[in-house]
Amino acid sequence: MQHAKYSIGQIIHHRKFDYRGVIFDIDAAFTGTNDWYDAVAKSKPPKDEPWYHILVDNSQQTTYVAEKNIEFNKSASRIEHPLVNYYFKKFIDGHYHHNNTNN
Numbered sequence: 001m002q003h004a005k006y007s008i009g010q011i012i013h014h015r016k017f018d019y020r021g022v023i024f025d026i027d028a029a030f031t032g033t034n035d036w037y038d039a040v041a042k043s044k045p046p047k048d049e050p051w052y053h054i055l056v057d058n059s060q061q062t063t064y065v066a067e068k069n070i071e072f073n074k075s076a077s078r079i080e081h082p083l084v085n086y087y088f089k090k091f092i093d094g095h096y097h098h099n100n101t102n103n
Helices: 034-040
Strands: 011-014 020-027 051-056 062-066 070-072 088-092 095-098
Touching: 011 051
Parallel strands: none
Antiparallel strands: 011 020, 011 070, 020 051, 051 062, 088 095
């Protein structure tokens, strides 16, 4: 198992589906069901690498994404999602700061 390349509060871009989002949780490895994986994870990304919970920009959706399918997003603009203020308290220099941190 590898360490997560990205962190909570970081804005990412989904390589395949071309959307931006912010990471609100991280699993060290896939924690979903095999049925979900077979139905949704069509590219069959590794289950033993980090997976990320994402608030999707300009949407009410959240997604669960394998690390291999995301990249750092260079845009410093905010994410528009109804749950942003639930998970994060500040947005500074293109990064969200989680509600349970002192940042």
